[in-house]
Amino acid sequence: MRTSTIGDVTILLPDLDPADLDPTTDLNDDLSEALVEDASWRGAVFDEVRVRSSRIVGTDLSESTWEAGTLFGCEIVRTDFSGASLSGMTLERCAVTGSRFTGTRLTDFRLKDVLFEECRFDYAAFTRVAAAGAVGFVDCILTDATWSSCRLPKVVLRSCRLDRLEVESCQLLGADLRGNSLHDLKTTLGNLRGLTLSDDQLADLTRLTVEELGLTIREQ
Template sequence: MRTSTVGDLRILLPELDPDDLDTISDPSDDLSDGTIENASWHGLTLDDVTVRGSRLIGVDVSESSWEAGSLFGCEITRTDFSGATLSGLSIERCAVTGSRFTGTRLTDIRLKDVLFEGCRFDYATLTRVTAAGAVAFVDCVLTDATWSSCRLSDAVLRSCQLARLELDSCHLHGADLRGNTLHDLKTALGNLHGVTLDEDQLPDLTHLAVTELHLTVRKR
């Protein structure tokens, strides 16, 4: 069993042997124990599709609609979900690396033991995304994204770009936001209730408080 530790979070990840996997390209096939490389699923409608124990490498899922189904025990690398609509998916025990979610709409997504590393979520919309277990974002671009009614308690964000990330009615209690710049977040302070910060982030937090409370700060 492969694990990754981010901050105090231990994430269970898949350990796949490429030699044990079949080559797959058609999303209507059995998507278990396979390698799906450079396949084009652009603009497809994927209803209740489940991918298990597989590697997705360079797959084009952009502008697609994927409703229900799941990703379980998968390694997802350099895969393009730009402009896709993902709804009602369960994503568990997955390592997602160098993938693009630019402008993606993720709604009612359940995450458990998921590591996003070096991924782009700029202009993405996350609505009612829930962490049912360990979730981490490392070196990810989250600029101009919107998180609405998300429950990502105990999640870890490390070295992420958060400029103009908008948080609305989110529950992040216990989330570890150390190592990120918070100055340009678009959020009410209530969305940060119970998060963990480091001392270097306190000036950013002060800036957010001054903005939310419409304070006027003047020199004597």
């Protein structure tokens, strides 16, 4: 088992040795200790698939549909989920690196001990996504994405692009957003309750306050 510590949060991650995994090109059955490389399932439909202690690398899953199912103890690397619909799924103890979720719809999604690094979530829609444990986004792009009715307490974001990220009816109590620009964040102040911020983000917070309250600021 390996861990990654971001700020005050420690995330439990898989520690897989590719030499111990069995190569496969079939994701339609439950997988355990499998290695999937450079496969293509664009537009495929997966129903209650369970993947455990496996590594998925360079795979095309764009426009695919996932209903329920679980990924536990998995590493996902340079995989394309663009335009996919992921509903009712659970990701637990997973590391997702260099993968693309452009325009992906994540609905009724559960996250626990998940680290996203250098992933693209531009135009992605998070709806009722819940974190039941530590979750981190590092060097990720979330421009023009939406978070709606999400419960992401203690989620950590570092060095992420949040331009025009829209946050609506979310519970982010204890979330750590230090190290990100909030300048173009689209949200009301109620969604920011209980956040951890740094001094250099106070100007952005002030701008959000002025906009929400409709204040007019003039020289004395």
